[in-house]
Every structure is written in C-alpha cells, then in structure tokens.
Amino acid sequence: MSVSQAAARLAPPLRLDRRARALLASAGAVLLSLVVGGLLVVIAGGDPVAAYRALLDGALGTPYGIGQMLVLAIPLVIIGLGLALAFRGRVYNIGAEGQLFMGALAAGVVAIFLPVGFDPLLIGAATVAGVLAGAAWGGIVGVLRARWGVNEVITSLLLNFVAILIFTYCVRRPLRAPGSPDLQGRSIQPDAALPALPDLAVHIGVFLALLLVPLAAYVISRTPFGFRVRMLGFNAEAARTAGVRSGRMVVGLMVISGGLAGLAGGLQVLGVAERLDPGISQGYGFTAIVVALLGRLNALGVLLAGLFIALLQSGGQAMSVIEGVPYAIVLAIPAVFVVFLLIADRFARGS
Amino acid sequence: MDWSEIFGPDALVVLLSTSVAFAMPTALAAVGETVAERAGVLNLGLEGMLLAGALVSFLVAYYVGSVALGTVAGVAIGVVLGALMAFLSVSLRTEQIINGIAIVLVAQGITLFVFEKLFGGEEQPTIAGISDVEVPLLHDIPGVGPVVFEQNVLFYLSLALALGVSLLLTRTRFGLSVRAVGESPAAAEATAVSVARTRWLALLVCGGMAGLGGAVLVLGQLNVFEEDVSGGRGWVAIALVIFGRWNPLLVLGGAFLFGFTDALQIRVQAVSGGIASSVPTEIFGALPYVVTLAVMVAATVLAGRDAQPAALGVPFRKGVNA
Amino acid sequence: MNASRDGTRARGVSMTGVVKRFGPVTALGGVDFDLRPGEIHALLGENGAGKTTLMNILYGMFPPDDGTVAIGGREMRFASPQDAIAEGVGMVHQHFMLVPTLTVAENVVLGERGGPLLRKRHLAAVSKQLAEVAERYGLDVDPGARVWQLSVGEQQRVEVLRALYKGARILILDEPTATLTPRETERLFPKLRALAAEGAAVVFITHHLEDVISWADRITVLRHGERVGTLRPSESSASDLARMMVGRDVRLMQVVAGERSVSGTKEARPREPVLRVEGLRAKGDRGTPALSDVGFSVAAGEILAVAGVEGNGQPELEEVLYGLRAREAGRVSLDGRDVTYADPAERLRLGLGLVPSNRYRRGLIRELSVAENLVMDRLGAAPFGSELRVDRREVARQAKELIERFSIRVSGPDQLAGTLSGGNAQRLVLARTLSRELRCLVAAQPTRGLDVGAIEFVWEQLAAARDRGLAILLISTDLDEVMGMADRCCVIYRGRLVAQWPRDELDRERVGLAMGGAADRAAAAPVSSAVASRES
16 A cells, blocks of 8 residues: 555545544543543442532632632643643653752742842742753753653653652751751742732732743744644654754753743742742642643643643542542543543544 | 661671562563563553552452462553553554553552542551562572572562563564564564554563562562552663663663662661751662663663664554555 | 365466455556466556555455455455465565564564474574575575675565465565666576476566566556556567556656656756765664765766665665764765754755655655645745744745645645655655755655656756756666766765766666676776766
8 A cells, every 4th residue: 555545544634624523532531531530439439420519619619719729720731831832842751740849949949048129030030040940950851862862751750750859858958947847948038929819819820821821822833933843743854854953842842841840830839838848749740741631732722621630639629528539539530531532532533 | 877787798688689679570560661662662651550550469468368369460450551551552553652651640540549548548558578488509509599589479470570571572482573563563564473463462461560560569578558659660660671772681680770779778768767867868769760860871872772673652554664 | 176275286366356445545446367377477557556455465465345366266365464375375575574683584483373482493493494495496595694684685585585485386576676786687587487487476566667578478557456458578569568557658658768868858067066975984774884985076057866776875875965864984065065064954054955765754744734844944034934923824825836836736735745645745845845945956766656747747857956057966776767867877886886977978787787786897987985076
C-alpha cells in the first residue's frame, strides 16, 4: 500500500467533521468517568447522587467555597498552560512539581530577605525570581535533551525528587523559622504577601492566571513560535528541514513550562502560605498534566479543565466529610478520565 | 556522626546486603521495562504498575495472611495494567508517553482510594515479615556469601526471575521476536512474527515484573504500605534501562547501584539521628535520584543512542511501512 | 485432491478477479494473473499500478476484498505470510525485510515455529543448511554476519536465500533491480533462470522495460489497478509496452533508448562555484563509515549529478550537506562562506535548499494543511507578519499562488498535506523550496516513486531552476535521470566519489560500470578531493 493511500485512509480531509467527532468523544469520556466516579462512591458505601451534590455544594455553595476553588485552580491553570504548549511540541515535561518548588524557594528567599519597602517592587522581584528559578530548573532538562538527546520525561521526573528534597532541606535547616518546630519555614515579609480579593479570599494571582489564558491561546495559534511548536510536535525532522531550530525550541519549551511552574510556586508562597512550607503544593505539578491533557493542549480547554479539577478537589473535601467516602475519589476520576479520553479520541479519529 | 557505623567491616556487610535487597524491586521493574522497550514500547506506566503491585500484594497478604498469594496477586495486577498499556499503545496506537503517564495517574488515584477506604483514619497496618534463609554452602563464600545468600525467599525468587527474563531475550524464540519487533517491525511482520502479539506479550511480562517488584518491596522489605511507597522506583527503573544500554544484565547492575545509594541514605538517616542531627540527611535522601540521573545522562552522552531499539516509541500499523 | 504441502512439486498460481481497496482508494479493481511453473514472469507497471499490492495478496500480507487465489489448482485463503510460506510462496521485498541488528541465520530463524527455546545448536544447524542452499544456487552469503554489515546486493541474496531455505517454489521479487548495479543485475537473473529450470515459478515486479525485455518469459502489464494484458517479449516492442504501461504516448519513449533529455535543449553556462565541498567524512547511523574524502564543487547554472546505487552513502551526503548530520572531517562552503558548522536554518537562510529523498518524513508535515506546508519555512518575517503575528491572509494568498504556479492538485489550501499523492507531495516540496531565494539546491532522489507526469514536472522545474542560475546537486540512483539531467556527473561508491565526466563524455555504460564499483574499467577521470569542478 502506498503512503498516500494510507494517508488518505488515516486522515479524513474534513477538519470540521473531526472537531465535531472529537467533541462527542470528549462528552462520552466525561460521562463515563463520572459514572466510574459514581461506582467508586458506591463501592465506598456512599450514595453517588448525594455525593456529587455534596461535592457541588462544597465547591460552589458559598463564596468562600468558590474562593477556595479558584485558589486551587490558579496553579493548575498556570502550570497547565505551560505544559499544554510543551506537549504540543512533544516535549514531555513531567517535572513541573519540582519546578514549582524551585520557584517557590526562590520567590520565598526574595520575599523573606530583600530589603525593599515598596510592596509592588518586592512582590514583582519575588515573582520574577520564582519564574527564573523554575525556568532554570526546567532548562537543565531542555539542554540535556537538546544537546545529547537525554529523554526529558525521565530527567524531569527524577529532578522532582531532587527539587523537593532541596526545598525540604532549606526549610528544615537554613531557612527554618526561628524557634519553630521541625518543618516550619520562615515567613515572608508582610509587604510581600499578595493582596486578596474581599469575600472570596482569593489572592490577586487569579488575574494573572486569567490573563495568561488568552495570551497562551494567541501564542499557540497566531504566532510563528506557536506554529513552529506545532511543526515540531507533528514532525521534528521536517521542522528542522524547514529551518526550525529544534534544539532551541526544546530548551525554550522547557524554560517556558518550567518558568510557568515556577510562577505558580511563587504565587503559592506569596499568596497562599505566606511562608516557606512543603505543603504549598498538593501535587499540583502532576495534576496539571491531567489539566493539560483534558484541556486537549488548548488554552481555553486548560482553563476549563483547571476549573473542573479544582471544583472536584475543593468539593471533594466536603464530599468526603459529609458522605464519608474517600477523598481520593476526586483524584481517581480525572485520571480515569484521561484514559477514557485517549480511547474515545482514537475511536473518534476512526481506525 | 560516626561513619564507621556505616562503613566499618561489620556494618559494611549489613550495608551491602541491604543494598542488594533494596535493589530488587527496581531491578525487577527495570528488567521488565527492558523487555518492553526492546519490543519497541516505551512503558512509562512502570511506577503505577509497581505501586499497584505493592498495594494489591499487601492487601492479600494482610487479609489472607499468605505471602505467596500476595505475591501472585501483585504480579497479576501488574499484568492487568500491562494489558491496559498494551491495549492503548499497541491496539489503539495512542501516544505511548501519554499512555504511560495516564496509567501512573490512574494507579495512584485508585490505589489511594482503596487504601483510604480500607484503612483511612486507622493506625498504619502492618504485616509480619518473612524470615531470611541462609543458602547452604553458598552463604559460606567469603564476602559475597553473607551479602547475597542470607536473604528471604522473595529475594531469591526475584534474582532468579530477573536473570531468567534477561536470558529470555537472548535464548528464546520469543526473545528473538522481541528484538526484531523493536528494531524493525515491518521486517518482523513480513517474516510472520506478529508485531502486535509480541508487543502485547512483552508488555504483560513487563507489567508482571513491575507488579512483582511492588510485592517484593512491601512483602519482602517494608511490611507496611504507604501511599507513595513506590517512591519513584518505577521512574528510576526506566532511567536504568537507558543507563544499561537496553542490555538486561547491565540494567541489573544499575539497579544494584541504585540499591546501594538507597541503602546508604537510609543508613545515614538512621545513624545520624534524623532531622535533629547536623548531617543534612535530605541531601543524602536525594542521592539515589541524583546518582541515577547522573549515570543515565553520562551513559547517554558517552555512548550515544546507538543501542536504543530503532522502533522505540513508534506505533506500528500493518501495511504502512514507507 | 491430494494436494500435499510438498514443496518440490511444480505448481502454478492462478489469481482471478482480485479486488483490493484501501479506504476510498481502489488499489486493484478485479485483476487476473497467472503464473506457471518454470517461467520467469514480469509484472510491469507504473508506481501505484497495484503490482506490489497484488503480490502482497499472493504472499498473504492481507486478504483480497474479492476474487480468488489458487495455487496448484487449489483455492487458498492466507491469513498471514506464514500460511503462504507453508504453501511454498516466498517474497523478496523491495525494501528488504531483514532486521539489521540480527545475524543472517537469526533473520532466517525469526518467525519460524518451534519450541520456545532458541538453541545455539539449532542456529548452527540452520547456518549449515543455509550455506548448503547458498552453495547450490551460487548465492554467497555468510550466515553469521549481521545484516547491517552487508551491502545491498548481499542483503538481496540473503532474502532470496531465506525464501529458498523456507522451501519457496513460487518466488516473488519486488523491484529486484532497483537497488542493484547493472552488473549485479546480470548476476541475479541467471540464478533465477536456474531456479525456474528446476520447476520453480518466478515473478518479478518492475517498471524498467530493459529488465522485462531481457529476462522475462511472459509479461503482465498493470495500469491503475487493472490488468492491461499479458504477452511475450517477442510479441511486442518496448514502445508498445511503455504505451500499455502508461496509457498514452509520452516522452518517456526516449527513456527506453536511454536518451531522454528534458533539459538537454539548452547548453549549460557554468559560472562561479557556489557549493564547495572538501574532504568530507561522515559516519552512518550505526557508526560505520558512510562518506570518506568526498569533494566537489557545483557552479551556478549547472547540475552536478551524483549517481550511485542505493546504500552507498547518498542519505548521509544529503544530510551532511544540509547540516542534518554531523561530519567528522571536511569543509562545506556556500558562496565562499564556510558553512561547515551551520545548522539547517542557517544554511537555508544563506540560500541552500533541499528536496529531501524522503519527502514524507522530511519534506512535509502530514498533519498540517497544504497552505501551512507551503509557507512553513518563512514565517516570522515580512510579508507574513512578524515574530509576534502570522498574517494569515497573506499566507492564504501566497499558498494559492504557489498551488497554481506548481499545479498542485488539491481540493483547497486547507487540505491536509498527508492526503496528497506522491506526485503532488513532491510538487508541494518543490513549490516551497524553489519559491525561496536560493543559491544552491540539493535534490535527493527527486523523482523516486513518482508517476510519469510528475517525473516530467520535476525535471522541468529542476532544469528551469538551473537555467535561472541555481547550482544544483542532483543525487540519484536512477541512471536515466542522471543521463538526462546532468551537466556533469560523478559516481558515489561505498561513500567515495569514484569517477566523473563532463556532459559530452557521459556514457551510460561507463556510468553503470562505475556505479558497480568498476570505476577503473569505466575509464573516467579519477576524482580527488576538490578536483571535481570545472573551474579550469
């Protein structure tokens, strides 16, 4: 069979049609994973309808609940955007958790020690430090892959452990809060804390996250850079032949996705914990992978997926308390969702 | 801190024998991964398979009270996840990297759910450990004897299996098919080797080995289960396959190196007295990962990627080979 | 019937009304084909005529959608090649189906049924038997060698040997001469003849008329998935066959006589050297030497052809010249500027273009639209906007213009490039590459696998580009193409340039000899580094 025949079979010429089918596939996957979630609730001895209601109430029932959901969504969306971009270029950064912690550490150090009396400057400097640290940590992975072809999945993942242990070391030893028990890191200067919105108790990082969504969408679809990322993802050989500098692109994508993870880490320190604390991330760097995949590597999709998972996780607390079912259900649902989406996508494309 | 408590003559034997024991879960998973990658499938779901194997074997051992049954159950859940990986990667031909990550996420989510459901809020459950067996004659060999031949039954079983699966690649027809399918699947298919079947089987073997690794970890060493009990061993195993240039015996060697650094850092923590001590135990904690990373990067930089199976990560579709 | 699986019995093949569809494409529309024991049968047709598909069905690679396959009068339903092999069918694919990292013996054992263990003793026994079969048919092959160490001709012998070892009495060869030198071809066919004389049935696929006329007992011509006819070489002339194959009178007629010349009308006027290469050395994918001491220069307004049989370092040369592969030694300069260490982006910027030999892997991105493929090397600058914005209207306008100028047949600029036929895909690659401000073009196997119309188009475009003053390096395995297009020609053999001729001394036979490694007998000027230019 010739290549063109095969290609004709693989890729139906109509794009609109494919989109419609992809949408249907997504809907199917959502439904199925919610059913699986319900099954898990039943297995755990709960009532699925009541559990889902408790979940929704918990997340959206009060302004405070909504605020907590948004606080959760901020790191997920910010990191998810970077990962979506990187994944599009087939640069599989799964080290966002480590990049987040490096960002948090750098932002924290600046916010603790920089003697600036002027809030915006202090906050700005701390944030930039976070971005740079995350970008550098991701950049290591990018350079290794671009220069020597070292698999970025493994390096980025293993560097997570290293980053977290460095962070833990700093918090326990040089940056421990004076006179505090074991794991308390130092507090940041009050000036460095991000202001919060009244009522919702959401720090102003939420605006940054919201601003990044259209920016990422624009970069992906309207700039030469975004186009080159797609070229790289589809066919790196052809991209190089057409003059795309693949090495620089790989490093660039690791730096960008790492920088965004670092930004998320910085915001967690400045806006949520207000101190160096190993608890600033509940695995956001990993959950953001799910966010990027569920959002189909699409900026708007990442926003929606980020909100959806934040809703599950913030409502999950209430659900587990009220219905007495394990909180882990809300972690299992999105993961199962990803698997269903992979299967559904395949069938939507036709085989 | 007194370093002789770690490297002194008697302590050294203890350190080395814990090293080989600690190496085993990673070694099993890494050898399994070698088979999958030689067949052309990059299985990044290894960590999830190891974790699931750990949980299921623990549960069976806890409730049924049989280490043997627990081990079998651990292997079985690994095989099931291997089948899921094969279904996605071989049958549906979706992106292997994503499939692997998804499997890790699913395994983590479900494992946590089950563990929380059964033991949430209770005291950490434990099971009885199994005792070490001295192998007659062999354990009298000076040096090696006390290190390798005073271990528990699961260790011997693992060592035999790891070596056995290594031989699988070179000494069996299945192994020949695996090597062919990972190198040039179109040629293999044309000579009546089913690429899909071979890759499926390779992933089942890989899943089983990773599941066994999980079982050995909790039943043979820790005797407890925690939510992140696998601790990245699956990822380390994948790095070791790269370090070992896809040669199972070198991969095994890499696993022992990892086991050594792991044993060392635990020993340092124990001897130094933990958080309160002046020794930065966290830095030692990072040692196994740093060493793994370093040797993997070094191997890739120095040896290039010649040894990598040519079709690694590339889905195969019958009839399209241009 | 007592039809046993007796491999030694002479049996014929009869295929009737065979239909095969791939999605919307009908590859075979009801083809009859019969093959008799003792004959060498040629299956002739253009690329895409369905020859390989028909033979893949006979070999059990996939079942026909309709129609029957009978061997020795018994209808067969093959689920896999294994079934076909058991019935004595053997196939030598065009792209050899050998695993390069395994030994010859391991490749033979691969897929064989038997116990789970692979014993050394068994491998040794197989090696011994292979040596015996090889001896009998004069196919010298070392069973212990790893396949990647073998030359193309040797690999083909391994394929034939494997088929014979497995008891093939019906032997299919897909384009057996495509990768062979004329001399190797002349060694191959007598061996096939000897096989046929013992009662085997041999069928070979080709689109080379010379092979057919010289070696076939009968010829079946396919066109667009239909059988046009079956005849004997004595019953027809080359031009009849060509017309049957193509379905119209074409300038290809000249091909038969070996004199085709699309570009020949205009005498080349070479000017200053543009591309200059000295002492180039590079390794292949497996670390073996692929290029050694390659030197030449190409002047503006001339086509330098590098002829050679596949597997003599052409892909490596293409990649090194374009910066896709690291070189070990040597220098490359473009317009006097050293580009030895430049990456492809830099070379592209300096005016070096590439028409890659693997157009689907390097030339285009299947998942992107035709329009995107046409402009993907020039975004980020005027007139397509800037690094901050792609001007999509301008992209669409340019794409439309290029589609028209290079007559790319598409439903619209948004059609996915992966759905293009071979000829249209190559038009797209040419459109993108030649619409740049180029100084030099490396065209690697630019017509491989294309149909006649597309081949003519490519040649016209290359000739026109040459006449506009481009320096063109044409890397080709196709002797006809080299003869027709070259202003100067050199031959690459085992990674070295072994001979060179100016156009007026170009002789088909001598080039052929040099391609086969007999450069001394080809009586050409020896090529040393940097001498192969016409500056003097």
